[in-house]
Amino acid sequence: TRPYQCTFCTDVFKSKHDWVRHEKSLHLSLESWTCAPFGPTYTDASSSLSRCVFCNSEHPSEAHLRNHRFWECQEKPCALRTFYRKDHLVQHLRLMHGVEKGSSQVEAWRSEVTHINSRCGFCMEVFTRWTDRNDHLAAHFRQGLLMKDWKGCRGLDPAVALAVENAMPPYLIGAESAGLDPFSASKRCNNDPSLGDACCLQRGETQPTPFEQLTEHLIRFVRENQATGVAVTDGSIQQEARSFVYGDADPWNQTAADNPDWLQLFKDGMGL
Ligand SMILES: [Zn+2]
Ligand SMILES: [Zn+2]
Ligand SMILES: [Zn+2]
Ligand SMILES: [Zn+2]
Structure with missing residues (x-):
């Protein structure tokens, strides 16, 4: 049995x-990943050079780090800079810090x-x-x-x-x-x-369910809006969900986002 x-x-x-x-x-x-918990630079073990944690540039200037919006991110509560999936951190690095390929430091930022x-x-x-x-x-x-x-x-x-x-x-x-x-x-x-x-046992081999795809899509939608300073409302989340699932904005088409409990959970999870 x-x-x-x-x-x-x-x-x-x-x-x-x-x-x-x-x-x-x-x-x-x-596992969780926190964005840049040890500061904006790291010391390259092979060359002893100080490098940018986001793009590996040597001796990054303050202006360079400001361009990456390093301090803007650090001022946020730790919970908003911590991700329980690596791909969510990679997404954050792209949207918030303009890093396309993910940081070389990601493994060092992981904790159990x-x-x-x-x-x-x-x-x-x-x-x-x-x-x-x-x-x-x-x-x-x-x-x-x-x-x-x-x-x-x-x-x-x-x-x-x-x-x-x-x-x-x-x-x-x-x-x-x-x-x-x-x-x-x-x-x-x-x-x-x-x-x-x-x-x-290797993660990521299974196909996401439609529900997971919707959640992923809405996470990206919120992060993109936050990165560009656009306010996110219940209505805009619900409309985005509708157009993702049904391809139109007809309010008769209901999605998970129209369920108040789910929407609240989602917003809490996104720090909204
Ligand atoms: Zn029990
Ligand atoms: Zn960050
Ligand atoms: Zn950089
Ligand atoms: Zn299971």
């Missing part, structure tokens, strides 16, 4: 280890995330450490609880929730796994199915 159930898709596992690894590798990486707010949908307990949450849920699964008994959300902070990949809402997982073709993050891999889970 496979008592451990993914809380993001319908996959089930024999061991706690495989379950934890699946959630981390396919859904929530538990150990503290993530979350909740148990079986007994409503809340956690601040991911490992505590996993130990707790594992005990429930050993008692035989099923995801169809899960109530409510995962309790993730909005910025973290927006970074979750290949996921479906927890209250749908129980219903979905009873269907004929259950949504499984690892089964969506296009590679040799005989490799099973192993081929999916």
Whole structure:
């Protein structure tokens, strides 16, 4: 039997280890990237030269760094300069700092995330450490609880929730796994199915769902507007979502952005 159930898709596992690894590798990486946390320059190990963290220019002048809008970014709260997906940092570097190819320093800006707010949908307990949450849920699964008994959300902070990949809402997982073709993050891999889970352990191989594509599109829309100083409103987000999903602005066409709870989560996640 496979008592451990993914809380993001319908996959089930024999061991706690495989379950934890699946959630981390396919859904929530538990890594974050902060923009330029060690200042605007770094020392090149081979030449001992001071270089610009954004474009590697030697001895960058203050004007050069101002052009990159380094201080403008640093003045923002840390939460707005921290991203739970690397591609979101790369996007920020392009839109905010005019860096096309990503910075050579990105790996140095990465940190492991150990503290993530979350909740148990079986007994409503809340956690601040991911490992505590996993130990707790594992005990429930050993008692035989099923995801169809899960109530409510995962309790993730909005910025973290927006970074979750290949996921479906927890209250749908129980219903979905009873269907004929259950949504499984690892089964969506296009590679040799005989490799099973192993081929999916490299992130980014699975196709994004339409919902994820919409979220990605709206994240880019908001960041582009913020970078050019255009105010973002509920209406402009909803209209952008409509034209992305349906190709027109007919208000009869409803998207996730027309759901007030989702819109609030999205705006919190984007610091709006
Ligand atoms: Zn999963
Ligand atoms: Zn920045
Ligand atoms: Zn530069
Ligand atoms: Zn619990």
